[in-house]
Amino acid sequence: xxxxxxxxxxxxxxxxxxxxxxxxxxxxxxxxxxxxxxxxxxxxxxxxxxxxxxxxxxxxxxxxxxxxxxxxxxxxxxxxxxxxxxxxxxxxxxxxxxxxxxxxxxxxxxxxxxxxxxxxxxxxxxxxxxxxxxxxxxxxxxxxxxxxxxxxxxxxxxxxxxxxxxxxxxxxxxxxxxxxxxxxxxxxxxxxxxxxxxxxxxxxxxxxxxxxxxxxxxxxxxxxxxxxxxxxxxxxxxxxxxxxxxxxxxxxxxxxxxxxxxxxxxxxxxxxxxxxxxxxxxxxxxxxxxxxxxxxxxxxxxxxxxxxxxxxxxxxxxxxxxxxxxxxxxxxxxxxxxxxxxxxxxxxxxxxxxxxxxxxxxxxxxxxxxxxxxxxxxxxxxxxxxxxxxxxxxxxxxxxxxxxxxxxxxxxxxxxxxxxxxxxxxxxxxxxxxxxxxxxxxxxxxxxxxxxxxxxxxxxxxxxxxxxxxxxxxxxxxxxxxxxxxxxxxxxxxxxxxxxxxxxxxxx
Numbered sequence: 250x251x252x253x254x255x256x257x258x259x260x261x262x263x264x265x266x267x268x269x270x271x272x273x274x275x276x277x278x279x280x281x282x283x284x285x286x287x288x289x290x291x292x293x294x295x296x297x298x299x300x301x302x303x304x305x306x307x308x309x310x311x312x313x314x315x316x317x318x319x320x321x322x323x324x325x326x327x328x329x330x331x332x333x334x335x336x337x338x339x340x341x342x343x344x345x346x347x348x349x350x351x352x353x354x355x356x357x358x359x360x361x362x363x364x365x366x367x368x369x370x371x372x373x374x375x376x377x378x379x380x381x382x383x384x385x386x387x388x389x390x391x392x393x394x395x396x397x398x399x400x401x402x403x404x405x406x407x408x409x410x411x412x413x414x415x416x417x418x419x420x421x422x423x424x425x426x427x428x429x430x431x432x433x434x435x436x437x438x439x440x441x442x443x444x445x446x447x448x449x450x451x452x453x454x455x456x457x458x459x460x461x462x463x464x465x466x467x468x469x470x471x472x473x474x475x476x477x478x479x480x481x482x483x484x485x486x487x488x489x490x491x492x493x494x495x496x497x498x499x500x501x502x503x504x505x506x507x508x509x510x511x512x513x514x515x516x517x518x519x520x521x522x523x524x525x526x527x528x529x530x531x532x533x534x535x536x537x538x539x540x541x542x543x544x545x546x547x548x549x550x551x552x553x554x555x556x557x558x559x560x561x562x563x564x565x566x567x568x569x570x571x572x573x574x575x576x577x578x579x580x581x582x583x584x585x586x587x588x589x590x591x592x593x594x595x596x597x598x599x600x601x602x603x604x605x606x607x608x609x610x611x612x613x614x615x616x617x618x619x620x621x622x623x624x625x626x627x628x629x630x631x632x633x634x635x636x637x638x639x640x641x642x643x644x645x646x647x648x649x650x651x652x653x654x655x656x657x658x659x660x661x662x663x664x665x666x667x668x669x670x671x672x673x674x675x676x677x678x679x680x681x682x683x684x685x686x687x688x689x690x691x692x693x694x695x696x697x698x699x700x701x702x703x704x705x706x707x708x709x710x711x712x713x714x715x716x717x718x719x720x721x722x723x724x725x726x727x728x729x730x731x732x733x734x735x736x737x738x739x740x741x742x743x744x745x746x747x748x749x750x751x752x753x754x755x756x757x
Contacts, residue, residue: 257379260613263308264621272309273618276316277625281633283317284324284336286659295588307596308614314592315572315615316622318585319371322529322565323626326363327637330557331356332652334465334659338456338698339529339564342537344464345691346549346556353552357497357634362554363561364630365499366511368623370562373515374522374569375619381573392524394710395720399730400524401703404534405696406737419692422683426696429454436705437712449668458660458669459676459697463690465656466677471684472649497634499554507558510540518563522570528586529564529571531702534695536563550689569619576600576612 263269279298295314302310325340330347343363350359392400405423432443433453444450499507514536521532540549540559547553575586577600593600598608605612660673680690714720721727 254379256609256613257617259610260615260617261620263610263614264312264617268306269309269312269614269618270621272305272313273316273622274625276313277320277622278629280317280320281324281327281626281629284321284340285327286324286336286655295585299588299592302592303595307593307598308611310596311589311592311611311615312618312622314589315618316625318589319565319568319619319622320626322371322561322568323364323367323630325564326367326557326561327360330359330363331637332465332655333468334461334652334655338460339533339567340560341460341464341530341691341694341698342533342560343557345537345560346551346553349550349552350554350557355552356637358499358503358554359557360634360637361497361499361631362503362507362557364627364634366507366514366558366561367565367630368627369511370515370518371565371569371623372620373512373562374519374566375616375623377516377519377566378569378573378619379616391726394706394713395727396730397524397706398703398710399721399727399734401531401699401706403730403734403737404531404538404699405703406734418688422688422690423692423696426693427700429459429693430697430700431704436701437708454672454676454697455664455669456698458664458673460694461656461659462673462676463680463694465652465659466673467680467684467690469649469652469656470677470681472645472652494631494634503554506546506554510536510543510555510559511562513539513543514559514563515566518566519570521563522567523573529567530698532567532570533560533564534699536560550691572615572619576604576615 264273295318298314298317302313305313321337322339325336326343326347327336329335329340329344330351333344333348335341335344347359347363350356430453432450434440434451435442441451517539518529518532518536521535522529524531536559537549537556540555543555545553545555549556571586575590590600598604598611656673656677657670660669661667664670664672683690683693710720711717721731
């Protein structure tokens with residue numbers, strides 16, 4: 250451990266070089282912009298900027314791209330909280346409480362809570378990465394197809410029971426998300442499924458247009474129907490809202506509420522980020538689901554600041570943790586990690602166990618730069634809060650066309666065709682109808698993200714075991730994960746039985 254901190258100090262000498270500080274600041278600012286714009290995300294952002302780094306020193310290049318990836322987690326919460334449009338998939342769970350909290354007249358506190366949670370959670374992730382970079386990578390290797398299947402089953406079970414006041418509706422809508430995710434080519438055999446003879450559906454339902462439609466365009470339809478009442482409400486709220494950094498600062502009571510979920514999700518998110526193929530999206534979902542097991546002052550999903558803190562701390566910690574398998578094993582944890590891995594190879598570096606020995610200044614310079622990027626991103630995020638909050642004072646008659654244009658551009662940019670826009674419109678109508686009839690759309694979105702990963706890992710596990718279920722119970726780690734899965738399934742049933750028994754005793 251002492252050797253790691255000595256190496257970290259030498260890494261700061263690299264990270265604090267003028268050209269590297271400039272690259273880090275540029276990456277942090279671009280990451281915030283990219284994260285706040287629906288439809289782009291860290292994957293597209295890194296892919297678009299990768300050609301610009303061809304002439305860069307490898308260390309400077311990866312510092313800029315790493316800062317962009319990391320600060321993207323901050324930026325995704327901006328549009329999620331203010332417009333109910335997650336800038337990137339890790340911000341889906343942030344929108345569940347962030348937007349309701351903004352509608353309650355506390356947009357500044359919601360943004361500040363997201364920024365502080367991102368900073369503290371990210372710092373926890375970077376500290377754990379600093380101490381146990383190679384150890385975390387070897388831990389991630391222990392999670393094979395069977396272990397990842399159990400992890401994803403736990404996440405799916407948490408979705409259906411924990412989101413939405415009505416568990417039955419939560420399960421139904423989760424199943425709908427799984428059904429939509431199964432459209433397209435089979436992940437292993439390549440056979441077409443549910444494409445109905447349409448060549449566009451062979452590629453499946455694109456993720457970004459589907460998310461933007463269900464959340465963003467559904468909000469547009471809702472605004473159209475509630476325009477007059479919402480305009481009057483906004484006018485009353487705007488006269489009371491102070492657009493300053495000082496008024497956005499969380500109170501001492503808010504800090505007491507958000508600190509425990511930040512610490513829990515920071516540690517949990519780091520280890521989720523280390524797992525191959527999981528990434529920040531799974532980290533934020535697991536962090537949010539875990540917070541549902543703890544007491545919140547307000548019900549989760551209604552504007553609870555604890556929900557914002559848990560989600561943002563987890564996704565930033567997971568983004569930091571994802572660098573452990575990338576550097577120490579050469580295994581990307583997400584699509585963005587794959588782009589960064591390609592960049593490393595392009596610059597003549599070979600990620601793996603020998604990278605820390607052969608290029609220590611590169612590895613520790615990158616890890617040190619994450620501390621610098623974290624501070625830069627926090628400062629910029631706080632400074633832009635007064636300008637961001639002004640979005641809420643825009644009259645609804647202007648907001649409707651603005652949000653519609655953002656949705657269309659975001660949907661088109663990912664598919665480069667009108668197919669994405671059509672999917673966005675259809676999913677928006679479906680999302681609005683579901684919301685109007687009391688069905689929560691969040692379980693559908695989360696299931697849509699997790700279902701392909703669950704299917705791929707489960708089928709590969711069965712192929713490896715030739716169809717035997719023993720692959721899920723042949724180690725202590727698998728038995729522990731299986732026990733957690735069974736507890737999650739049985740807990741609601743036991744609670745229901747106990748509730749009926751208490752009601753029977755009360756009547757007697």
